[in-house]
Amino acid sequence: MRLDASNLPDLARGCAVLAAGGPGDVQVALVMARVAVERGGPVEVLTPDEVDDDALVMPCGLVGAPTLAAERLWTGDEGLALRDTVEAIHGATVGALMCFEIGGANGLVPVMWAARGGLPLVDADGMGRAFPHLHQQAMRLAGVDASPVVLTEARGNTIVLRTPRDGEADRLARGAAASLGGVCAGALFCMSGVQARSSAIGGSYTRALELGGRDARAAGNVLVAQARVVDLQPSAATLRGTGDDAGRQLRIELQDGYLLAIEDGAVRAAVPDVICLLEPGGGEAISTERLRHGNRVDVVVWPAPGVWRTGAGLAMVGPAGFGYDIEYARGETADAPA
C-alpha cells in the first residue's frame, strides 16, 4: 500500500473518526502531509509482517497541546531530527516510522515525516484510535519500554527522557513539551520489527483509509441518528433524538474525547470503543472542542481493537482508567479488529 495525494483525504477523514472526539486539527496535518508526498513522493506502507525482524521501528507523532500544533510553524524536518537522535541513542539506523496514535492529526504527521525522509511507514500504531495519554499504548501491555522518549522542535532543541515507570512518561514528556513551546515532535516505544509485530496494533492505516473512504456509519453501530445537542457542559453533552429517534435522549460523557454514551441510565457504549459524533448524512467527525449547542449529529460507535478489551487493556484505557466507576460491556457493535 502507498499513501499519496489521492488517498490522503480519505486517510484524514478516517483519522478524524478514530480521534473519538479528541482535540487537534486533522486538516492542517492533511495539508502538510500532502505537500510532503507531492515533493518527496508517495510513502510506502509496510504490513507488520514485511518489516525486518531487527529493523529499528520509531513510533512518532506530536506531543503536547494539540490546539497549539495547528498554530505553530513546522519545518517538516522535526521527524528527521527525531530520527537522528533515536539513531544516535540506539546505535542503529531507523528502518521504518510508525504512528503511535492513528487517531487525529497524529495519524498524518508521520506520513509527512516519512515522505520527507524517504522512509517506509508500518501499517500499525500504539492506540488503534486516539487516547489522551502517551503511555496508553499497546506496546506497554507487551512490556516494551516507552523510554528513551525523544522530543524536539524545529529549532534544534532536543530532550531525551528516561523513566523506569512508563506511567510517568506522559507527565514528563508534557512538561518537556511545555518548555519546547507547548507542542513538539516526539518518539517513544522505539523497538525492533519483531517487537512491533507482536505488540503494536496492526492494520491502522488500512482501517483509517476504509473508514474515511466510505460512509463511516456503514462500518459502525449507529447509536442514534439525527440527534441535536440540547445541553453542553464541560464534561457531558445531552443529545435529543429527532425524526425516527424522536423521544430518545443520550448523554455523552466527555473529557478530551467522547468516553461514554448513556441512555435511560444504561451504558450504551464505553471507552475504549470509539464513540464518534458525525455531521448528519455521512459528514465529518466533530471533536469535543468543535461541538456546539444546537449541532445536529449522528452518534456512531466502532469496536476497540481486541487488545484493549482484555483485562489489562481495560485497566489502562477502559472506563475505570478515566475515573468512571462502571464496567465496560461491549455493545451490539460490528466485529472488532484483532
Place this chain on the structure above:
Amino acid sequence: MRLDASNLPDLARGCAVLAAGGPGDVQVALVMARVAVERGGPVEVLTPDEVDDDALVMPCGLVGAPTLAAERLWTGDEGLALRDTVEAIHGATVGALMCFEIGGANGLVPVMWAARGGLPLVDADGMGRAFPHLHQQAMRLAGVDASPVVLTEARGNTIVLRTPRDGEADRLARGAAASLGGVCAGALFCMSGVQARSSAIGGSYTRALELGGRDARAAGNVLVAQARVVDLQPSAATLRGTGDDAGRQLRIELQDGYLLAIEDGAVRAAVPDVICLLEPGGGEAISTERLRHGNRVDVVVWPAPGVWRTGAGLAMVGPAGFGYDIEYARGETADAPA
C-alpha cells in the same frame, strides 16, 4: 587539599557569603556533605593543574527551586546517577566532579556526591559565586557547550537536553526540573581537563574556605557597618546606618540576590561583584529570602573574578544582564581573584 568534617563548616560559611544573597539553605547541604564524608572518607580537591588533560570533568549541582531542595529527601546517589548518564553519553569515565556554582548550597552538594562516589573535586567552578541562571558560567565565555544537560532525581527519571543556544539551557532545564519535582540534580558544561583549566574559574574551594575561616569582612570592602533594614520591598531594601555610619542611607537593589548598592544616587557596588549582607560582628550571611525589616546588617563587597569584569563577562552578568541601565564600575574593593 582535602575536604572533611573539620573544614566543611568553614566551607559552608564561605559558600553562604559567595551566594551574594541568593536563595537556598547552606545548612542542610552542610549536614548532607558532612554525613557523606564521614561515611565515604574525605574528598580530595585537585587544583586545575592536577587534572589530567583528557579527564572528563563533570560540573554539577542542584537545578530548580532552591527553597524546595531543603524540603526534599535526597538519597545522595543523584550525583552518581548523573555520572552514569554522563559517562554513557560521552563514552568515557568521569575523572573529577566540579561545582558549577560555588555560592550557596551548590558549593556543598558536589562534595557530598564526590564523597559517595569516591571521586576527586576540581578546585574551580563556573560562576565564582552564585548567579540565578545556569548559563551564566565562565565556560560559556570560552565556547564550551552547556549541552548535553543531564538532569535526574532520586527516583530513576533522567532527562538529557541539548540546545544549540546555551542561553536557552536555563529555561529548558528549569522546565524539566519542574517535571522532576521542582528541583533535581544537574550536570552541564561537561568538558576535558584541559578545557576546565582554561575556561573555569579556578580556586573556588580555596577562596570559599578562606572566606569562611575568618571574619569574612577582612577580605572585602565594608560598605557600611551596623546598618538597619528600614524598608523592604520585593526588589529593594533600604538600610540606614547606625553608630559611626549614622546619617547614611543605602539602597540595595535585589532580585534573586543583592545586585546593586546605591548611596546618594551613586552606585557604590554592582553585580558581578559579590554584595553580601552579614549579621553584625562577623556573623552569617543573610540571603534575600531571610532578610527582614529591622535586621541589623553589615554590607560587605568582594570583587568578582576577572573573567566577569571583561566586556563579554559584563554583558552576561553585569548590571545590564539583570536589566539595569547602568555601567559597571569597580568600587574601592580589595584585589580580585583572577
